[in-house]
Amino acid sequence: MSRIVHLALKVEDLERTTQFYREVFGFTEMSTDRVRDHTSRHLSDGTIDLALIEYDAGTQSAESRAAGEGPCIHHFAVEVADLPGAEKRIRALGCEIISDPGVVPLKFRSPGGIVCEIVPQGRYKKPKAARAKAAKRATARRSAPRKAVRKKK
Numbered sequence: 001m002s003r004i005v006h007l008a009l010k011v012e013d014l015e016r017t018t019q020f021y022r023e024v025f026g027f028t029e030m031s032t033d034r035v036r037d038h039t040s041r042h043l044s045d046g047t048i049d050l051a052l053i054e055y056d057a058g059t060q061s062a063e064s065r066a067a068g069e070g071p072c073i074h075h076f077a078v079e080v081a082d083l084p085g086a087e088k089r090i091r092a093l094g095c096e097i098i099s100d101p102g103v104v105p106l107k108f109r110s111p112g113g114i115v116c117e118i119v120p121q122g123r124y125k126k127p128k129a130a131r132a133k134a135a136k137r138a139t140a141r142r143s144a145p146r147k148a149v150r151k152k153k
Contacts, residue, residue, distance in 0.1 A: 002086075005124045006049040006077035006117075010067060014041055014054040021050065028127040037061050042124070049077075049124035063107060066098050066115045075107060075115035079123065086118045 011017040018041055021027040027043040027050060034040075037059040043050045053074055055064045067074045080086040087106055091097070096109040105117040 002078050002080045004048070004076055005079045005119065006051060008040075008051040008053055008074040008076070010070075010072050010074040011052050011054055012071055014039060014052055017052050018043070021052075030125065030127065037064060044124075044127050046126055062098050066107065066109070075117055077105060077117045077119045077124075079121050080118050081121055083118060083120050090118070 009017070018029065021043050022029065025045065027045055030042040030044050030049070032039065032041045038053050038055040041052045043052065055061075083104070083106075090106070090108055093111070095111070098107040098109060098115065099105070099117075105119040105123070107115060107117040110116045
């Protein structure tokens with residue numbers, strides 16, 4: 001089954017927004033990359049990759065304008081096992097492709113107008129501490145003694 005793994009916010013002040021998510025929610029900063037016409041900073045809550053995207057002043061790329069002007073939720077990503085197969089189905093359904101040819105992840109306008117992208121499995125990494133904590137919780141759940149249920153007489 002595919003799953004949502006990423007949410008991207010278009011922001012006007014990358015540093016201030018990063019500080020907010022770190023200080024208020026304790027998100028972990030994963031990476032900062034320069035991508036085409038924007039800077040993308042990835043944070044994580046241990047499960048979801050949250051990208052803060054600051055586009056260059058004056059940029060007019062289709063991707064920068066895809067979700068509208070100003071700060072907004074820009075897009076979300078769905079992890080798929082078969083990227084070429086998913087792209088084929090998306091195109092067959094007549095979705096508008098926003099990404100330049102050959103660019104991965106593939107951004108498109110889904111029915112209803114929302115911008116989505118498909119990504120290969122494992123694209124977004126979780127912080128090591130969050131992975132260790134999740135594994136510890138799963139182990140504790142599996143080894144926890146089960147409470148007996150008493151029947152009423």
